[in-house]
Amino acid sequence: MVSSSVLLALSVYTATSSQSPVSFKFQNPNRYHSTNGTLRPLTFNKDGTFQVSIFEDLHFGENAWDQWGPQQDLNSIKVINQVLDAEEPSLVVLNGDLITGENTYLENSTTYVDQIVRPLVQRGLSWASTYGNHDHNFNISAVDILARERKFPGCRTRSMVKGRNAGVSNYYLPVYAPECQAYECAPELLLWFFDSRGGFYFRERNAEGKQVGQPDWVDVSVVNWFQSTNARIRERFGKVIPSLAFVHIPTNASAALQQEHGRHSIHPNHEPGINDDYPLAPQAQGWCPDGRNDGTCSYGGQDLPFMQAITTTPGLMGVFSGHDHGATWCYKWDHLVPGMTVTGNGLNLCFGQHSGYGGYGSWVRGARQVLVSRDTLEKKKWEAETWIRLESGSVVGSVSLNATYGQDWYPATPNDMTHCPTCNYTVITPGPRKRKLT
Numbered sequence: 001m002v003s004s005s006v007l008l009a010l011s012v013y014t015a016t017s018s019q020s021p022v023s024f025k026f027q028n029p030n031r032y033h034s035t036n037g038t039l040r041p042l043t044f045n046k047d048g049t050f051q052v053s054i055f056e057d058l059h060f061g062e063n064a065w066d067q068w069g070p071q072q073d074l075n076s077i078k079v080i081n082q083v084l085d086a087e088e089p090s091l092v093v094l095n096g097d098l099i100t101g102e103n104t105y106l107e108n109s110t111t112y113v114d115q116i117v118r119p120l121v122q123r124g125l126s127w128a129s130t131y132g133n134h135d136h137n138f139n140i141s142a143v144d145i146l147a148r149e150r151k152f153p154g155c156r157t158r159s160m161v162k163g164r165n166a167g168v169s170n171y172y173l174p175v176y177a178p179e180c181q182a183y184e185c186a187p188e189l190l191l192w193f194f195d196s197r198g199g200f201y202f203r204e205r206n207a208e209g210k211q212v213g214q215p216d217w218v219d220v221s222v223v224n225w226f227q228s229t230n231a232r233i234r235e236r237f238g239k240v241i242p243s244l245a246f247v248h249i250p251t252n253a254s255a256a257l258q259q260e261h262g263r264h265s266i267h268p269n270h271e272p273g274i275n276d277d278y279p280l281a282p283q284a285q286g287w288c289p290d291g292r293n294d295g296t297c298s299y300g301g302q303d304l305p306f307m308q309a310i311t312t313t314p315g316l317m318g319v320f321s322g323h324d325h326g327a328t329w330c331y332k333w334d335h336l337v338p339g340m341t342v343t344g345n346g347l348n349l350c351f352g353q354h355s356g357y358g359g360y361g362s363w364v365r366g367a368r369q370v371l372v373s374r375d376t377l378e379k380k381k382w383e384a385e386t387w388i389r390l391e392s393g394s395v396v397g398s399v400s401l402n403a404t405y406g407q408d409w410y411p412a413t414p415n416d417m418t419h420c421p422t423c424n425y426t427v428i429t430p431g432p433r434k435r436k437l438t
Contacts, residue, residue: 042191043090053091058098059072060112077116079367093128098131139202160172173191215302242317246319258275274327276326277326283303325360333349350368364392369387383402
């Protein structure tokens with residue numbers, strides 16, 4: 001018997017959508033939506049699988065006043081469509097930096113959400129977002145991005161932790177057995193989403209008139225919420241529920257593992273993927289332990305509570321990040337890395353693929369896929385299959401995040417590049433430009 005308090009807590013996942021800013025016709029309206037617009041619970045497919053497609057660093061809204069800005073966005077939409085034409089995800093995750101906020105005007109900053117989610121809504125897919133450092137800026141608010149997302153059917157993004165220091169996109173989603181059509185069942189998988197913040201506070205300036213920077217790590221208030229909530233769920237249902245986690249900026253563990261044995265710490269056949277961003281840019285980079293961010297420190301350690309939490313959470317199989325566009329590998333963190341104080345417990349730390357034509361770098365665009373099997377989880381083998389689907393339709397980096405990942409041999413990932421085919425970069429105008437008075 002599940003207590004009424006747990007049923008009430010899980011009921012937050014039923015959300016009735018309001019009128020969409022634009023009208024769409026579902027290609028498959030019954031995939032995850034009921035006829036009255038209420039989201040059904042996330043469930044495993046009848047074949048016992050649950051697949052996530054992770055799009056990251058889309059960076060919509062760059063230089064809208066130049067020819068190439070809107071063209072980048074159009075080509076990013078093509079990437080989303082090409083990936084989703086080849087894959088059948090149960091859920092799409094937008095893992096941070098949806099919009100390049102410093103390039104947007106206040107009055108239209110969140111309307112780019114409409115373009116991003118159009119391919120998802122047209123397919124009847126639901127999605128969940130985390131927000132990245134470029135989603136927090138002077139002219140864009142993550143609170144407003146969430147409000148814009150919630151106007152569309154299929155949005156599962158939530159905000160469960162209050163407070164200025166928490167950020168916005170901190171929440172979890174339960175996934176149930178296929179025969180479960182209501183929220184009274186015990187979840188079989190939990191999906192955790194975290195806001196790593198960064199960027200700037202919305203519409204804030206200091207005494208000198210400068211924009212106010214926001215810390216770029218998962219705040220301790222969120223860590224406390226994560227640990228206590230997971231413990232309550234485990235206690236209520238009397239078992240460990242396996243889980244996956246998503247956060248835009250990686251922790252320092254990824255950076256430490258990448259540099260542990262020098263430039264070649266990431267083996268191209270044991271941890272296949274692009275490894276061009278060296279060193280990585282982790283949470284708390286450039287901050288001092290005492291909270292200063294004045295350029296005098298390289299790393300402040302403020303993500304230690306989050307790293308301690310994820311390494312002591314039973315059943316957590318992997319943490320998936322973006323932010324570093326030139327990193328697409330997974331690494332099994334199973335030891336104490338020199339210079340760190342948190343010991344890895346076998347947790348898989350993964351990057352996806354730069355999905356958008358906005359943002360730095362010309363690595364081929366695509367999206368990481370993660371497939372979880374009920375049969376595997378029921379055997380208490382907390383493992384997942386993962387691969388990257390490229391915009392070309394090709395698949396690279398297909399691996400099993402199992403007990404021997406990091407020892408098994410896989411084909412190396414080609415380091416291919418692609419360029420916006422319709423973008424004229426010969427004209428680049430600084431901005432955002434001030435609106436001319438008429």
